[in-house]
Amino acid sequence: MVVRAEAEPPRRSGRPRRSTREAASGDPRSEILAAAGRLFAERGVGGTTMVEIARASGLRQSSLYYYFRNKGHVLEAIVVEANRVPLRMIEQVREAGGPAPVQLYRIIRADVAALSSLPYDLNEIHRLAGRDPETFTRYWEEREQLVDAVTQVIRAGIDAGELRQMHPRLAALTILSNDEGTQNWLRVAGGPTARDASATRAGLGGTHAIGGFLADLVVRGLLVDASTIDGVRQAADGLDATAVLDL
Amino acid sequence: MVVRAEAEPPRRSGRPRRSTREAASGDPRSEILAAAGRLFAERGVGGTTMVEIARASGLRQSSLYYYFRNKGHVLEAIVVEANRVPLRMIEQVREAGGPAPVQLYRIIRADVAALSSLPYDLNEIHRLAGRDPETFTRYWEEREQLVDAVTQVIRAGIDAGELRQMHPRLAALTILSNDEGTQNWLRVAGGPTARDASATRAGLGGTHAIGGFLADLVVRGLLVDASTIDGVRQAADGLDATAVLDL
DNA sequence: CCCCTTTTCGAGCCGTTATCGAAAGCTGCA
DNA sequence: TGCAGCTTTCGATAACGGCTCGAAAAGGGG
Structure with a gap:
């Protein structure tokens, strides 16, 4: 069986479809x-x-x-985006510069929002991708880039004396998995009763607020001087207000 | 179709098995x-x-x-334990008393360890249970108890002036989902390369150490006076050393 | 006009969950 | 002793999902 390549050379000829519906857009x-x-x-x-x-x-x-080739490849094609959105976001935040804690704050808050707005549940993907690493190579590569990027921000913060001494990669992994965990209950919403994200938001605030809570908590926990968290939050708010992150 | 009840009245008679293997234990x-x-x-x-x-x-x-009745019910019967282990643990910690931050510290650290040592991936369960709330009523009820228990610990800490002012339930949900998130990458281990938990532990420490890191981070983030974290950790270490939590 | 390429389809294989009716023991009672 | 009824197990099979295969149905170029 030969599968049509991703980059399409010729096109459109072949046997006509039985159902004419949805022949609308391009390929x-x-x-x-x-x-x-x-x-x-x-x-x-x-x-x-x-x-x-x-x-x-x-x-x-x-x-x-x-x-x-199969159902997994359909998923894979959809899902590369799952890591790319946060990756682009982190890049933007890092380019914007500023103190590491502020960057971290912005990253966490935006990551929660980004993951929550994905149409599918990242945890399901994560599991499926774990079971079939061959198909999902791109996914894992880009996730690794994500971890690296956060690790570097943290390392920079430690070197600058703003963040406590710690294992940067461990911290990065912890942070990212916290974001995913948060996404998870935002989606499942702490139980079968209120299943959709909007219901949760109604009770506890939007993804921005919830992400903000997590960012506050984590960054404060990492700061050498916890009392500086207020300045960090204000700086982050300022930056996020002006330069709208395009996700 | 009638399904054999959970509490067994009579037993053993019926048509003999074709395969005699595994007739060992009781029911x-x-x-x-x-x-x-x-x-x-x-x-x-x-x-x-x-x-x-x-x-x-x-x-x-x-x-x-x-x-x-079906495969889901097999899973359900296995999985009630998933919440009960942390529930028992939290009860023990709360009975042991002490300042709320110390309790919280112990709870987080033990929860990460407990979840990581579950044979199955809690996230998979969580998802399946979300898709079929009818079957998994017990699961959701006990998870709710879990959230409640943590919420109360946090509320106590706030009232005592040890923890910052915050939405207790939001904090509890965040903490629990962080534990689950951590369990998740401990299991999948940040990628398909090092898939089993032991490999990760080798690089970053055991579940106790990783749970400790998370507990440190979170509790420090919640404390009114972040500098007291050292005392909290020491107290928690002391308690966990003597009163071994039986999980 | 006919062959080649491209695209689509239908039939069918195989594995999985779940149902159904019957078989095969045991127990107790006539 | 023999048989009726209960419990437990089984075999066959329906229903459905993923995936393969070979062929059909176009268009285009010689």
Whole structure:
């Protein structure tokens, strides 16, 4: 079986579709991804069948395999974005400069918001990607970059004497997994009763506020002088107000 | 279809098994759970089939349904323990008394260790339980108790003027999800390369050390006077050294 | 006009969950 | 002794999901 390459050379000829629906936009590959993304978000990866994805993109089930080797590869194509959004954000924050604690504060707050606004549950992805590292090489590479970036910010803070002495990578991993953990209960919302994120937000504040709480907590815990947290928060607020991070 | 009740009235008669293996211990129900537990731990829930569970407990696939309505109920029966272990631990810590920050410190450190030593990945459970709240009622109830308990500890700390002013439930949720997040990367170990928890521990310390790091970070972030963290840690160390928490 | 390439489809294989009815023991009672 | 009823196990099979395969249905170039 040969799978249609990602970078498309020729196009459009072939046997006509039985269903004409959704022939709208350009290439089928993107349409499949769009449809799959919607469905994964709605019902989770495990809860979505290839037949459903096919129907939603105007194809028959078996035609999907012309574009993707299997279901995992459909997911992979969607999910590279999951790490890229936070990566871009961190880059922007680092370029903006400023003291390490302020950078860290902004990173944490924005990361929580970014992860929470992903249509799918990052934990599900994380698990699936863990079970099939071959398919998800890109995912793991970019996650590693994420850890590296945060590690460097922390190291800089330690060197500048602003952050306490600690194992920078351990701290980075802890922070990132905290962000993911927070995303997780924002999504599941602490129980089956209030399942969607908006319900949680109503009770406890938006993702910005909740991310802010986490950032406050963590950065304060890392600071050499905890009392400087107020200045850090104000600086972060100022920067986030002016330079809107485009996610 | 009638499922054999959980509390067993009569027992043992019926058609003999084709395979005699594993007729060892008492009731089949426990044997199934034991086997399923092992397999879930080894290959994850999704990666384990009912045929495998059956074979491992000396039965045929269809016989499992005499004891459990479906695969989800097998999982549910195993997984109630997931919340009970931390619950018992928190109770012990609270009974031991002492300042709220110390209690919190001990709770966080022990929770990370407890979650990490679970044979299965709590995140997978969390997700499955979220998708099927009916089956997992007990799970959610006990998780709610967990949140409540931590909330109360925090509230006590605030009232005593030891912890900063904050939304106690928000803080409790954040802390618990951080523990879960930490468990998550301890398990997946930051990437597909070093997949088992021991590999991670080798690099960054045991679950006790990593839990300690998180506890340090979080409690310090919550303290009114961050400089008291050293006393808190020492108190916690002392208590954990003497009164060994039985998990 | 016919062959080649591209795209799509239908049929079907295989593995998994779950159901159903029957088989195979045991127990107790006529 | 024999048989009726209960409990436990099994085999067959339905339903469904992922994935493969070979062929059909176009368009384009010689």
